[in-house]
Structure formats: structure tokens, C-alpha cells
Amino acid sequence: MAMKVLTLKEEVIDGLLKNAAVGVVMHLESVCLQETQVKYLWNGLLPIEAVVDHNSRIEFPLQDHSIPPLSLELTKISLLRATKVGTEVNIIGVVLHVGKVEAMSEKKRVARKSGDGESKSKEEDPKGERVRREVQLVDDSAHIMCVALWKDCATSMAMKHGSILLLKKVVIAAHDGISLNMYKKTKVDKDLKVAEGTSLKNWYNNLASNPQTFQHISSSYSTGSGLFTDIEPCLNVLTIPEVQKSNLGTSSCIHTFNVEGCIQVVDGNAVYEACTNTHCNKGIEKSPCDIEGHEDMSDDNRRFCYHLKLTIGQDHRHSIDVSVFMLLADKMLEEDAMEVVKKRDHMPGQSDEVLGALLKTKWRFTIQACTQLWKNEWSSEWSRKLTYVMTRAEQLGEEEGEDEDEESREDVKGENGEDEVPKVFEEEGDSD
Secondary structure, rough: OOEEEEOOOOOHHHHHHHHHOOOOOOEEEEEEEEEHHHOOOOOOEOEEEEEEOOOEEEEEOEEEEOOOOOOOOOOOOOHHHOOOOOOEEEEEEEEEOOOOEEEOOOOOOOOOOOOOOOOOOOOOOOOOEEEEEEEEEOOOOOOOEEEEOHHHHHHOOOOOOOEEEEEEEEEEEEEOEEEEEOOOOOHHHHHOHHHHHHHOOOHHHHOOOOOOOOEOOOOOOOOOOOOOOOEOOOOOOEEEHHHOOOOOOOOOOOOEEEEEEEEEEEEOOOOEEOOOOOOOOOEEOOOOOOOOOOOOOOHOOOOEEEHHHEEOOOOOOOEEEEEEEOHHHHHHHOOHHHHHHHHHHOOOHHHHHHHHOOOOOOOEEEEEEEEEEEEEOOOEEEEEHHHHHHHHEEHHHHHHOOOOOHHHHHHEEEEOOOOOOOHHHHHHHHOO
């Protein structure tokens, strides 16, 4: 069967006239497919034809040729901050960090908007899983963003630090910062031999002699990817009293902010038994993981993960409770959760030393705040809880992260000079 290829671009027509011939191999990429009109059909011709447009690439890989590859309109990561939400763009960047593959249940148990109930999909399978891997891309604008790869892209693409990743037809979304949505038209390519990729690779390789600090434009990076050293978060630092007085996280959105403070309390119950599937962090102490293929619960293959619970702030009243999960908890404690369990069970006191080493240390934290909302399947009653989850932690020296000044504390004074009870805590009935 033969297939017709159409183009109206003069430079492509010229290149085809010079290089196309019977028996020559032609490589086409990112072409549009459309039905062939009946009057142009003949025996042996497919009823679908390929249209080469400005997003396409055309090459003759097995011989030298003069036809130039079609240029792809690329958008710098820095420009995404001011680009209209919903715009379809093409992005190329260097992979700076590759997160872990994360598996989660296909069933959504937390509603995103109050009163909406549980979000259900026709394709939802309560025993199925969604697989995700987050990568952080940087380009020569020195800006970085987090992109979530799903399903086959998350597992089959062998990405590593320094790889070139090209995302075609991704859509800009505003999710507490700028993020990219991948949908059925999105195409992901790795390490393509394109001029932009070569230039970007050379720029990145030269960073060793000319280091830069990157600026993050995505706020809602997950704990599976994290925000690492030499990357500036996209928001300025808030004080703990400002966070307490605000309603950050109390809407249906996830809010991300930065604070500085000391670790006042470390909960000793910092580990939990998790699903034995290394991609799934579901706790199994209360109920087993019911995702198909995750059923191996043998005693010889027990697995533990961190759920580190910290109280951070300047004192007991001006503080918030924060959860820290792997991989960030591993990095902060410099100890694997499995090793802490061994010390807890066989070397009394040593696990407490690992956790206690965090007390009174000063850090700059990046935290996500959101309100979890769920419906009890037995009582049909709705429950909500404001939660803080840490996504980045940078330890400060003694000379850094000075205590809040009096001016910042005045911001949370009531009319009588007493500290106001934070609105968020007032709603939950936690006032003194």
C-alpha cells in the first residue's frame, strides 16, 4: 500500500525535488493525517494522507542531502510565566532531575471542590493504577519547571540527568504557578539530533565552568520530584505568623509558599509499613493495598517509608505542623527508613538520635498547603482537614534565618494587643 504526502511549504517542496526518488528512504515526523478525497484515490493507495506543516520534520536518513529539517517553533521556559493559559507550545530542555516512578490507585478518594463529591471517571478502575514520573527541565534561559509524565512515558522512556527532552503540543496550565498539561496530542521525544538540542547540550555542558542558579517557575512540584539545591523557588519567604493569619490552602487550590524557621518538634513515629511495590507508597498497616499486582505482602519482603511529622516555627504558638515524605525525608535525615526501623527494633535509642538530630536546626522550607476533603463511605459525612506538606528543605547556618522581628509579629496582633487566633485553626476548633 502507498500513502500520499502533501505539503504547501516552498522550502520543503524544493528539498523534496532535490532528494526524493523512487526507492529512497524518507523519514516523516509530526505530520497531520487526513482522509484522502475519493476523487484522488486509486488502487493500492491508503485512504489517509500525510500533510507536512510547520510542526513537522522530514529527513532522508540513509544518504547525504541538502534539504533542511523543518524548524519547530519552540518556547523558552522563562516565557511560559507570561503566556496565556491554554496556549499550546513546544518545549525543549535538559533533564536536570528525574523523579521516582510513582504508582497510585486509579480511584480518586479526595474531592477537589467542596460539595462536588468524589470525582469519578468512566475509565476509572478502583483496582487499577496510575503511574507518574516527574522530571525537571531547564533551558538556557536559566529557568526550570516540573513536568509530569504519565503511563508509558513514565516507565518506558530511559531518561537520565543531562538528557534532552522535547515536548510537542503541550498546553500551559495555571496551577499555583505555571505547569504543563500533556494530553492525547502531546508527543515526547528524547535526545533528538536537532540544532536546538545540540546548542542546549553545549550550554549545559559549559555550566561546569560557569555555574548558574536556576529560577523555578512551577510552584506545585511534588515530593516525588522535589526541589533541589541550586534552584531558587518561585516565591519569596513568608513568616510563620503570616502563614497562620492567611487562608493559604483553605480553598480548592494547592498553595505553595516558602518559610524559614527552626524545627521545634519531631514526632518519634516517623516510619510506616508501605506496600511492597517499590513504586507505591500506600500504607498497609490499616488496610492492604488493593491495586492489582501490588498484593505481595510476605513478611520476608516488608518495606518501610518515611512520614516525618515536624513542628516548625519560632516558638510553640507561632508554629505549624508539617508532613515530610520520601525522598525529602531521606535527604534531611541522611538515613534510609529501613535503616531507622532496624535501629528502632535492634538498637534502642539510636533511631531517636537520628530523629533528634533535627531539633533546633534552622531551615528554609518550601511547603504545599491544601484542604483534604473526603466522604465517609459508611456515614456519608464529609470531613476536611488543612494539611501542610514539605517539598523542599535547605538547612541554614547559624548566621542565616534570623528570628522574626517585632514588625512581623505586629502583623498578627488583635485589637487588644493579644495575638489573634489564626483563622484556619479557628475553623477547626483548635483555638486556645
